[in-house]
Amino acid sequence: MVVLLGIYYLAPFMRWDRGPHAPDQAILIDMTSSRAYFFFIDIWPQEIYYLTGILILAAIALFLATSLFGRVWCGYACPQTVWTDLFVWVERIVQGDRAKRQKLYKAAWSIEKLWKLGLTHFLWLVIGLLTGGAWVFYFNDAPTLLEQIIHFDVPWSVMGWIIALTGSTYVMAGFAREQVCTYMCPYARFQSAMFDKDTLIIGYDAERGEARGKHKKGDSWEGRGHCVDCTACVQVCPTGIDIRDGLQMECIACGLCIDACNDVMHKLELPADLIRYATTSSQDTRKTGTALPFKIWRPRTFYYAAIIAVVGAAILYGLLNRSLAEVHVLHDRNPLFVQLSDGSVRNGYDIRILNKTLEDKTYNLEVSGLNGLEMRVQGAGNLQAGALPVFAGSIGHFRVFLSAPKPGETRANIVFTLTDDQGVQYENYESVFVSGMP
Numbered sequence: 077m078v079v080l081l082g083i084y085y086l087a088p089f090m091r092w093d094r095g096p097h098a099p100d101q102a103i104l105i106d107m108t109s110s111r112a113y114f115f116f117i118d119i120w121p122q123e124i125y126y127l128t129g130i131l132i133l134a135a136i137a138l139f140l141a142t143s144l145f146g147r148v149w150c151g152y153a154c155p156q157t158v159w160t161d162l163f164v165w166v167e168r169i170v171q172g173d174r175a176k177r178q179k180l181y182k183a184a185w186s187i188e189k190l191w192k193l194g195l196t197h198f199l200w201l202v203i204g205l206l207t208g209g210a211w212v213f214y215f216n217d218a219p220t221l222l223e224q225i226i227h228f229d230v231p232w233s234v235m236g237w238i239i240a241l242t243g244s245t246y247v248m249a250g251f252a253r254e255q256v257c258t259y260m261c262p263y264a265r266f267q268s269a270m271f272d273k274d275t276l277i278i279g280y281d282a283e284r285g286e287a288r289g290k291h292k293k294g295d296s297w298e299g300r301g302h303c304v305d306c307t308a309c310v311q312v313c314p315t316g317i318d319i320r321d322g323l324q325m326e327c328i329a330c331g332l333c334i335d336a337c338n339d340v341m342h343k344l345e346l347p348a349d350l351i352r353y354a355t356t357s358s359q360d361t362r363k364t365g366t367a368l369p370f371k372i373w374r375p376r377t378f379y380y381a382a383i384i385a386v387v388g389a390a391i392l393y394g395l396l397n398r399s400l401a402e403v404h405v406l407h408d409r410n411p412l413f414v415q416l417s418d419g420s421v422r423n424g425y426d427i428r429i430l431n432k433t434l435e436d437k438t439y440n441l442e443v444s445g446l447n448g449l450e451m452r453v454q455g456a457g458n459l460q461a462g463a464l465p466v467f468a469g470s471i472g473h474f475r476v477f478l479s480a481p482k483p484g485e486t487r488a489n490i491v492f493t494l495t496d497d498q499g500v501q502y503e504n505y506e507s508v509f510v511s512g513m514p
Protein backbone atom coordinates (compact mmCIF):
# COMPACT_ATOMS: atom_id res chain seq x y z
CA MET A 77 0.00 0.00 0.00
CA VAL A 78 2.82 2.40 0.93
CA VAL A 79 4.71 1.67 -2.28
CA LEU A 80 1.66 1.99 -4.52
CA LEU A 81 0.35 5.13 -2.84
CA GLY A 82 3.88 6.58 -2.99
CA ILE A 83 4.02 6.02 -6.77
CA TYR A 84 0.46 7.29 -7.16
CA TYR A 85 1.16 10.61 -5.44
CA LEU A 86 4.67 11.22 -6.74
CA ALA A 87 4.03 10.34 -10.40
CA PRO A 88 2.04 13.50 -11.35
CA PHE A 89 4.67 15.72 -9.73
CA MET A 90 7.51 14.33 -11.84
CA ARG A 91 8.75 16.83 -14.42
CA TRP A 92 9.89 16.21 -18.00
CA ASP A 93 11.28 19.07 -20.06
CA ARG A 94 9.52 19.33 -23.43
CA GLY A 95 10.58 22.88 -24.22
CA PRO A 96 8.59 26.11 -23.87
CA HIS A 97 5.57 25.02 -25.92
CA ALA A 98 4.47 21.89 -24.07
CA PRO A 99 3.64 21.03 -20.46
CA ASP A 100 6.55 19.78 -18.37
CA GLN A 101 4.56 17.18 -16.43
CA ALA A 102 5.99 13.70 -17.12
CA ILE A 103 2.59 11.96 -16.97
CA LEU A 104 -0.36 14.09 -18.02
CA ILE A 105 -3.66 13.66 -19.81
CA ASP A 106 -4.32 17.16 -21.06
CA MET A 107 -7.99 17.41 -21.97
CA THR A 108 -7.66 21.04 -23.13
CA SER A 109 -5.21 20.22 -25.90
CA SER A 110 -6.53 16.63 -26.34
CA ARG A 111 -3.10 15.19 -25.74
CA ALA A 112 -1.67 12.48 -23.48
CA TYR A 113 1.93 12.85 -22.31
CA PHE A 114 4.05 10.02 -20.94
CA PHE A 115 7.68 11.07 -20.52
CA PHE A 116 9.09 11.27 -24.08
CA ILE A 117 5.86 10.06 -25.70
CA ASP A 118 2.96 12.35 -26.55
CA ILE A 119 -0.14 10.82 -28.00
CA TRP A 120 -2.54 12.75 -30.23
CA PRO A 121 -6.22 11.83 -30.58
CA GLN A 122 -5.45 10.43 -34.05
CA GLU A 123 -2.97 8.02 -32.45
CA ILE A 124 -5.42 6.40 -30.06
CA TYR A 125 -4.28 3.02 -31.43
CA TYR A 126 -1.11 3.37 -29.30
CA LEU A 127 -3.35 3.49 -26.24
CA THR A 128 -5.15 0.37 -27.51
CA GLY A 129 -1.76 -1.35 -27.88
CA ILE A 130 -0.72 -0.31 -24.37
CA LEU A 131 -4.03 -1.65 -22.97
CA ILE A 132 -3.48 -4.97 -24.80
CA LEU A 133 0.05 -5.09 -23.37
CA ALA A 134 -1.27 -4.41 -19.85
CA ALA A 135 -3.96 -7.09 -20.23
CA ILE A 136 -1.47 -9.75 -21.38
CA ALA A 137 0.98 -8.78 -18.61
CA LEU A 138 -1.91 -9.24 -16.17
CA PHE A 139 -2.67 -12.67 -17.69
CA LEU A 140 1.00 -13.65 -17.32
CA ALA A 141 1.14 -12.51 -13.68
CA THR A 142 -2.14 -14.33 -12.97
CA SER A 143 -1.02 -17.58 -14.56
CA LEU A 144 2.14 -17.49 -12.45
CA PHE A 145 1.08 -15.99 -9.14
CA GLY A 146 -2.73 -16.12 -9.13
CA ARG A 147 -4.70 -12.95 -8.45
CA VAL A 148 -1.75 -10.85 -7.23
CA TRP A 149 -3.14 -7.81 -9.04
CA CYS A 150 -6.46 -8.12 -7.20
CA GLY A 151 -4.87 -8.75 -3.83
CA TYR A 152 -2.06 -6.21 -3.89
CA ALA A 153 -2.29 -3.63 -6.64
CA CYS A 154 -5.91 -3.00 -7.64
CA PRO A 155 -6.94 0.48 -6.42
CA GLN A 156 -10.22 -0.96 -5.14
CA THR A 157 -8.26 -3.33 -2.85
CA VAL A 158 -5.74 -0.69 -1.76
CA TRP A 159 -8.45 1.88 -0.96
CA THR A 160 -10.62 -0.74 0.78
CA ASP A 161 -7.67 -1.86 2.93
CA LEU A 162 -7.29 1.73 4.11
CA PHE A 163 -11.01 2.03 4.86
CA VAL A 164 -11.04 -1.27 6.79
CA TRP A 165 -7.94 -0.20 8.74
CA VAL A 166 -9.67 3.04 9.80
CA GLU A 167 -12.80 1.10 10.77
CA ARG A 168 -10.72 -1.25 12.93
CA ILE A 169 -8.79 1.60 14.61
CA VAL A 170 -11.92 3.64 15.42
CA GLN A 171 -14.49 0.90 16.15
CA GLY A 172 -12.34 -2.07 17.18
CA ASP A 173 -12.27 -5.67 15.94
CA ARG A 174 -15.17 -7.44 14.22
CA ALA A 175 -16.90 -8.50 17.46
CA LYS A 176 -16.74 -4.94 18.83
CA ARG A 177 -18.00 -3.51 15.57
CA GLN A 178 -20.98 -5.83 15.48
CA LYS A 179 -21.78 -4.95 19.09
CA LEU A 180 -21.55 -1.25 18.24
CA TYR A 181 -23.90 -1.58 15.25
CA LYS A 182 -26.48 -3.47 17.32
CA ALA A 183 -26.27 -1.08 20.30
CA ALA A 184 -28.83 1.70 20.83
CA TRP A 185 -27.86 5.17 19.67
CA SER A 186 -25.56 6.90 22.17
CA ILE A 187 -22.92 9.65 22.15
CA GLU A 188 -20.22 6.99 21.85
CA LYS A 189 -21.91 5.28 18.89
CA LEU A 190 -22.54 8.61 17.18
CA TRP A 191 -18.93 9.70 17.73
CA LYS A 192 -17.39 6.43 16.49
CA LEU A 193 -19.58 6.11 13.40
CA GLY A 194 -19.28 9.84 12.64
CA LEU A 195 -15.50 9.75 12.95
CA THR A 196 -15.29 6.62 10.74
CA HIS A 197 -17.34 8.22 7.95
CA PHE A 198 -15.47 11.51 8.25
CA LEU A 199 -12.12 9.69 7.91
CA TRP A 200 -13.50 7.64 4.99
CA LEU A 201 -14.40 10.86 3.19
CA VAL A 202 -10.94 12.29 3.89
CA ILE A 203 -9.32 9.11 2.52
CA GLY A 204 -11.72 9.18 -0.46
CA LEU A 205 -10.61 12.75 -1.14
CA LEU A 206 -6.92 11.90 -0.79
CA THR A 207 -7.09 8.72 -2.88
CA GLY A 208 -9.84 8.81 -5.52
CA GLY A 209 -9.94 12.62 -5.54
CA ALA A 210 -6.20 12.77 -6.28
CA TRP A 211 -6.78 11.36 -9.80
CA VAL A 212 -7.33 14.96 -10.96
CA PHE A 213 -3.57 15.59 -10.58
CA TYR A 214 -3.07 13.39 -13.65
CA PHE A 215 -5.33 15.66 -15.70
CA ASN A 216 -3.98 19.04 -14.59
CA ASP A 217 -0.62 20.59 -13.88
CA ALA A 218 -0.11 19.02 -10.45
CA PRO A 219 1.93 21.77 -8.67
CA THR A 220 -0.44 24.50 -9.95
CA LEU A 221 -3.49 22.53 -8.87
CA LEU A 222 -1.97 21.81 -5.46
CA GLU A 223 -1.41 25.54 -4.98
CA GLN A 224 -5.00 26.22 -6.02
CA ILE A 225 -6.24 23.62 -3.53
CA ILE A 226 -4.15 25.16 -0.73
CA HIS A 227 -5.62 28.61 -1.52
CA PHE A 228 -9.19 27.26 -1.95
CA ASP A 229 -9.10 28.52 -5.49
CA VAL A 230 -9.88 25.35 -7.47
CA PRO A 231 -11.83 25.84 -10.74
CA TRP A 232 -15.36 24.44 -10.50
CA SER A 233 -14.79 22.07 -13.41
CA VAL A 234 -11.96 20.41 -11.45
CA MET A 235 -13.84 20.66 -8.15
CA GLY A 236 -16.75 18.75 -9.72
CA TRP A 237 -14.42 15.87 -10.59
CA ILE A 238 -12.82 15.89 -7.14
CA ILE A 239 -16.27 15.64 -5.53
CA ALA A 240 -17.40 12.87 -7.94
CA LEU A 241 -14.22 10.81 -7.48
CA THR A 242 -14.23 11.28 -3.69
CA GLY A 243 -17.88 10.22 -3.55
CA SER A 244 -17.38 7.13 -5.73
CA THR A 245 -14.35 6.03 -3.67
CA TYR A 246 -16.36 6.54 -0.46
CA VAL A 247 -19.19 4.36 -1.80
CA MET A 248 -17.00 1.68 -3.47
CA ALA A 249 -14.48 1.20 -0.64
CA GLY A 250 -16.79 2.04 2.28
CA PHE A 251 -19.93 0.14 1.30
CA ALA A 252 -19.65 -1.90 -1.92
CA ARG A 253 -16.22 -3.41 -1.09
CA GLU A 254 -16.09 -7.09 -2.09
CA GLN A 255 -19.32 -6.71 -4.14
CA VAL A 256 -17.18 -4.77 -6.64
CA CYS A 257 -14.78 -7.72 -6.95
CA THR A 258 -17.52 -10.34 -7.03
CA TYR A 259 -20.19 -8.73 -9.20
CA MET A 260 -18.79 -5.66 -10.95
CA CYS A 261 -15.28 -6.67 -12.00
CA PRO A 262 -15.26 -8.96 -15.07
CA TYR A 263 -11.73 -10.14 -14.27
CA ALA A 264 -12.95 -12.36 -11.41
CA ARG A 265 -15.13 -14.22 -13.91
CA PHE A 266 -12.44 -15.27 -16.34
CA GLN A 267 -9.38 -15.51 -14.10
CA SER A 268 -9.84 -19.28 -13.79
CA ALA A 269 -9.06 -19.55 -17.52
CA MET A 270 -5.50 -18.48 -16.70
CA PHE A 271 -5.02 -20.85 -13.79
CA ASP A 272 -3.36 -24.21 -14.10
CA LYS A 273 -2.04 -26.70 -11.58
CA ASP A 274 1.22 -24.72 -11.24
CA THR A 275 -0.37 -21.34 -10.50
CA LEU A 276 0.25 -20.00 -7.01
CA ILE A 277 -3.03 -19.83 -5.13
CA ILE A 278 -4.00 -19.34 -1.51
CA GLY A 279 -4.63 -22.78 -0.12
CA TYR A 280 -5.65 -24.35 3.16
CA ASP A 281 -3.62 -27.45 4.05
CA ALA A 282 -6.52 -29.79 4.75
CA GLU A 283 -4.15 -32.73 5.30
CA ARG A 284 -2.70 -30.91 8.26
CA GLY A 285 -5.73 -28.92 9.40
CA GLU A 286 -8.39 -31.62 9.50
CA ALA A 287 -10.09 -32.89 11.56
CA ARG A 288 -10.62 -29.40 12.86
CA GLY A 289 -12.08 -28.57 16.26
CA LYS A 290 -11.78 -26.42 19.36
CA HIS A 291 -8.63 -26.90 21.38
CA LYS A 292 -7.91 -26.19 25.04
CA LYS A 293 -4.46 -25.32 26.31
CA GLY A 294 -2.67 -28.51 27.37
CA ASP A 295 -4.87 -30.81 25.22
CA SER A 296 -2.99 -33.27 23.00
CA TRP A 297 -2.78 -32.73 19.22
CA GLU A 298 -2.83 -36.50 18.68
CA GLY A 299 -5.51 -37.74 16.28
CA ARG A 300 -6.77 -34.29 15.27
CA GLY A 301 -5.85 -31.47 12.88
CA HIS A 302 -4.20 -28.14 13.59
CA CYS A 303 -7.23 -26.03 12.66
CA VAL A 304 -8.85 -24.90 15.91
CA ASP A 305 -11.89 -23.54 14.07
CA CYS A 306 -11.36 -20.06 15.48
CA THR A 307 -12.68 -18.50 12.19
CA ALA A 308 -10.01 -15.76 12.33
CA CYS A 309 -9.33 -16.47 8.62
CA VAL A 310 -12.99 -15.91 7.76
CA GLN A 311 -13.32 -12.75 9.85
CA VAL A 312 -10.43 -10.97 8.14
CA CYS A 313 -11.42 -12.02 4.63
CA PRO A 314 -12.49 -8.89 2.73
CA THR A 315 -14.75 -10.99 0.50
CA GLY A 316 -16.24 -12.94 3.39
CA ILE A 317 -15.35 -16.46 2.23
CA ASP A 318 -13.99 -19.45 4.13
CA ILE A 319 -10.79 -20.52 2.37
CA ARG A 320 -11.01 -23.89 4.13
CA ASP A 321 -13.76 -24.73 1.60
CA GLY A 322 -11.18 -24.58 -1.20
CA LEU A 323 -10.36 -21.98 -3.86
CA GLN A 324 -13.34 -19.81 -4.71
CA MET A 325 -14.00 -17.21 -7.39
CA GLU A 326 -14.36 -14.51 -4.71
CA CYS A 327 -10.80 -15.00 -3.37
CA ILE A 328 -8.70 -11.99 -4.39
CA ALA A 329 -5.46 -13.53 -3.05
CA CYS A 330 -4.88 -10.72 -0.56
CA GLY A 331 -3.20 -13.12 1.89
CA LEU A 332 -4.97 -11.65 4.96
CA CYS A 333 -6.19 -15.11 5.97
CA ILE A 334 -2.56 -16.34 5.90
CA ASP A 335 -1.50 -13.60 8.33
CA ALA A 336 -4.51 -14.20 10.60
CA CYS A 337 -3.96 -17.97 10.73
CA ASN A 338 -0.20 -17.60 11.26
CA ASP A 339 -0.94 -15.40 14.31
CA VAL A 340 -3.14 -18.18 15.67
CA MET A 341 -0.50 -20.86 14.92
CA HIS A 342 2.13 -18.70 16.63
CA LYS A 343 0.01 -18.44 19.79
CA LEU A 344 -0.58 -22.20 19.75
CA GLU A 345 3.16 -22.79 19.20
CA LEU A 346 2.43 -24.74 16.02
CA PRO A 347 4.29 -24.42 12.69
CA ALA A 348 3.10 -21.53 10.51
CA ASP A 349 1.48 -21.79 7.06
CA LEU A 350 -1.60 -23.87 7.70
CA ILE A 351 -2.98 -21.48 5.08
CA ARG A 352 -0.32 -20.50 2.56
CA TYR A 353 0.55 -19.76 -1.04
CA ALA A 354 0.79 -23.10 -2.82
CA THR A 355 0.24 -24.64 -6.24
CA THR A 356 -2.29 -27.39 -6.81
CA SER A 357 0.59 -29.66 -7.94
CA SER A 358 2.52 -29.13 -4.73
CA GLN A 359 -0.64 -29.67 -2.66
CA ASP A 360 -1.19 -32.99 -4.44
CA THR A 361 2.39 -34.20 -4.12
CA ARG A 362 2.61 -33.08 -0.47
CA LYS A 363 0.13 -35.88 0.32
CA THR A 364 2.71 -38.35 -0.99
CA GLY A 365 5.52 -36.70 0.97
CA THR A 366 7.35 -35.04 -1.97
CA ALA A 367 7.54 -31.27 -2.21
CA LEU A 368 7.43 -29.88 -5.76
CA PRO A 369 9.34 -26.64 -6.49
CA PHE A 370 7.39 -23.73 -7.98
CA LYS A 371 7.55 -23.93 -11.79
CA ILE A 372 7.96 -20.56 -13.48
CA TRP A 373 8.84 -21.80 -16.98
CA ARG A 374 5.69 -23.38 -18.33
CA PRO A 375 4.14 -23.27 -21.85
CA ARG A 376 1.80 -20.43 -20.94
CA THR A 377 4.72 -18.39 -19.55
CA PHE A 378 6.31 -18.60 -22.98
CA TYR A 379 3.27 -17.78 -25.07
CA TYR A 380 2.17 -14.87 -22.88
CA ALA A 381 5.76 -13.56 -22.93
CA ALA A 382 5.83 -13.99 -26.74
CA ILE A 383 2.60 -11.97 -27.18
CA ILE A 384 3.99 -9.23 -24.89
CA ALA A 385 7.21 -9.13 -26.92
CA VAL A 386 5.37 -8.91 -30.27
CA VAL A 387 2.87 -6.23 -29.15
CA GLY A 388 5.64 -4.30 -27.32
CA ALA A 389 7.89 -4.41 -30.41
CA ALA A 390 5.00 -3.25 -32.65
CA ILE A 391 4.28 -0.27 -30.36
CA LEU A 392 7.97 0.60 -30.14
CA TYR A 393 8.38 0.37 -33.91
CA GLY A 394 5.33 2.58 -34.39
CA LEU A 395 6.59 5.16 -31.89
CA LEU A 396 10.11 5.27 -33.32
CA ASN A 397 8.82 5.64 -36.87
CA ARG A 398 5.83 7.88 -36.27
CA SER A 399 5.48 10.82 -38.57
CA LEU A 400 6.12 14.17 -36.86
CA ALA A 401 3.68 15.97 -39.13
CA GLU A 402 0.41 15.06 -40.79
CA VAL A 403 -1.75 16.69 -43.41
CA HIS A 404 -5.51 16.18 -43.65
CA VAL A 405 -7.51 17.49 -46.58
CA LEU A 406 -11.27 17.98 -46.78
CA HIS A 407 -12.71 18.87 -50.19
CA ASP A 408 -15.58 21.40 -50.17
CA ARG A 409 -18.93 19.69 -50.56
CA ASN A 410 -20.95 22.69 -51.50
CA PRO A 411 -20.13 23.92 -54.04
CA LEU A 412 -18.05 21.06 -55.38
CA PHE A 413 -16.46 23.42 -57.93
CA VAL A 414 -16.79 26.94 -59.26
CA GLN A 415 -16.48 27.89 -62.91
CA LEU A 416 -14.54 31.17 -63.19
CA SER A 417 -15.14 33.90 -65.81
CA ASP A 418 -11.98 32.95 -67.71
CA GLY A 419 -13.30 29.41 -68.13
CA SER A 420 -11.00 27.81 -65.55
CA VAL A 421 -12.33 25.79 -62.59
CA ARG A 422 -11.71 26.36 -58.88
CA ASN A 423 -12.03 23.88 -55.98
CA GLY A 424 -11.89 24.73 -52.26
CA TYR A 425 -10.27 22.63 -49.55
CA ASP A 426 -9.92 22.73 -45.77
CA ILE A 427 -6.38 21.72 -44.91
CA ARG A 428 -5.19 20.76 -41.45
CA ILE A 429 -1.50 20.40 -40.73
CA LEU A 430 -0.52 18.70 -37.48
CA ASN A 431 2.83 19.80 -36.10
CA LYS A 432 3.73 17.07 -33.61
CA THR A 433 7.15 18.48 -32.84
CA LEU A 434 8.01 20.78 -29.94
CA GLU A 435 9.15 23.59 -32.29
CA ASP A 436 7.26 26.13 -34.36
CA LYS A 437 7.52 25.11 -38.02
CA THR A 438 6.68 26.31 -41.49
CA TYR A 439 5.52 23.74 -44.00
CA ASN A 440 5.48 23.60 -47.74
CA LEU A 441 2.30 22.24 -49.31
CA GLU A 442 2.47 21.07 -52.91
CA VAL A 443 -0.08 19.45 -55.14
CA SER A 444 0.37 17.15 -58.11
CA GLY A 445 -1.70 14.96 -60.41
CA LEU A 446 -3.14 17.54 -62.80
CA ASN A 447 -1.47 19.90 -65.25
CA GLY A 448 -1.80 23.65 -64.71
CA LEU A 449 -2.93 23.51 -61.06
CA GLU A 450 -2.46 26.76 -59.17
CA MET A 451 -2.68 26.95 -55.40
CA ARG A 452 -3.81 29.96 -53.37
CA VAL A 453 -4.03 30.07 -49.59
CA GLN A 454 -6.71 32.27 -48.11
CA GLY A 455 -6.06 34.00 -44.82
CA ALA A 456 -4.71 37.00 -43.02
CA GLY A 457 -1.32 38.34 -44.11
CA ASN A 458 0.57 37.00 -47.04
CA LEU A 459 0.12 33.27 -46.55
CA GLN A 460 1.97 31.20 -49.11
CA ALA A 461 1.60 27.49 -49.75
CA GLY A 462 5.37 27.27 -49.53
CA ALA A 463 5.50 28.65 -45.98
CA LEU A 464 2.50 27.65 -43.88
CA PRO A 465 3.25 28.41 -40.22
CA VAL A 466 2.12 25.98 -37.53
CA PHE A 467 2.93 26.43 -33.85
CA ALA A 468 4.69 23.67 -31.90
CA GLY A 469 2.41 20.81 -30.88
CA SER A 470 -0.66 22.29 -32.55
CA ILE A 471 -2.86 22.05 -35.61
CA GLY A 472 -2.78 24.68 -38.35
CA HIS A 473 -6.06 25.24 -40.25
CA PHE A 474 -5.80 26.63 -43.76
CA ARG A 475 -8.28 27.41 -46.49
CA VAL A 476 -6.80 26.49 -49.85
CA PHE A 477 -8.12 27.04 -53.39
CA LEU A 478 -6.88 25.15 -56.42
CA SER A 479 -7.65 26.38 -59.90
CA ALA A 480 -6.89 24.86 -63.27
CA PRO A 481 -7.96 25.22 -66.92
CA LYS A 482 -11.05 23.05 -67.31
CA PRO A 483 -9.69 19.52 -67.63
CA GLY A 484 -11.20 16.93 -69.96
CA GLU A 485 -12.32 14.65 -67.11
CA THR A 486 -14.89 15.76 -64.54
CA ARG A 487 -12.99 14.27 -61.64
CA ALA A 488 -9.19 14.04 -61.38
CA ASN A 489 -7.18 12.41 -58.62
CA ILE A 490 -4.64 14.75 -57.07
CA VAL A 491 -2.07 14.36 -54.28
CA PHE A 492 -1.12 16.90 -51.62
CA THR A 493 2.47 16.58 -50.40
CA LEU A 494 3.78 18.13 -47.19
CA THR A 495 7.42 18.97 -46.54
CA ASP A 496 8.85 20.96 -43.65
CA ASP A 497 11.29 23.86 -43.71
CA GLN A 498 14.20 21.40 -43.61
CA GLY A 499 12.92 19.56 -46.66
CA VAL A 500 11.74 16.49 -44.76
CA GLN A 501 8.82 14.98 -46.62
CA TYR A 502 5.85 13.66 -44.68
CA GLU A 503 2.89 11.63 -45.79
CA ASN A 504 0.93 12.38 -48.95
CA TYR A 505 -2.81 12.94 -48.92
CA GLU A 506 -4.91 11.85 -51.85
CA SER A 507 -7.85 14.00 -52.85
CA VAL A 508 -9.80 15.01 -55.97
CA PHE A 509 -10.22 17.99 -58.25
CA VAL A 510 -13.79 18.24 -59.53
CA SER A 511 -14.60 20.20 -62.67
CA GLY A 512 -18.08 19.08 -63.61
CA MET A 513 -21.05 16.96 -62.59
CA PRO A 514 -20.68 13.25 -63.44
Ligand code: SF4
Pocket residue numbers: 278309312313314315316317318319326327328329330331332333334
Ligand atom coordinates in the same frame (compact mmCIF):
# COMPACT_ATOMS: atom_id res chain seq x y z
S1 SF4 B 1 -9.65 -16.19 1.25
FE1 SF4 B 1 -7.81 -15.23 2.12
S2 SF4 B 1 -6.65 -14.53 0.36
FE2 SF4 B 1 -8.73 -14.99 -0.36
S3 SF4 B 1 -9.75 -13.02 -0.25
FE3 SF4 B 1 -10.17 -14.07 1.68
S4 SF4 B 1 -8.55 -13.36 3.05
FE4 SF4 B 1 -7.91 -12.80 1.00
Ligand code: SF4
Pocket residue numbers: 285302303304305306307308309310320336337340350351
Ligand atom coordinates in the same frame (compact mmCIF):
# COMPACT_ATOMS: atom_id res chain seq x y z
S1 SF4 C 1 -7.46 -19.13 11.23
FE1 SF4 C 1 -6.41 -21.07 10.95
S2 SF4 C 1 -6.94 -22.19 12.78
FE2 SF4 C 1 -8.38 -20.50 12.70
S3 SF4 C 1 -10.14 -21.36 11.57
FE3 SF4 C 1 -8.81 -20.44 10.05
S4 SF4 C 1 -7.55 -22.13 9.35
FE4 SF4 C 1 -8.44 -22.78 11.27
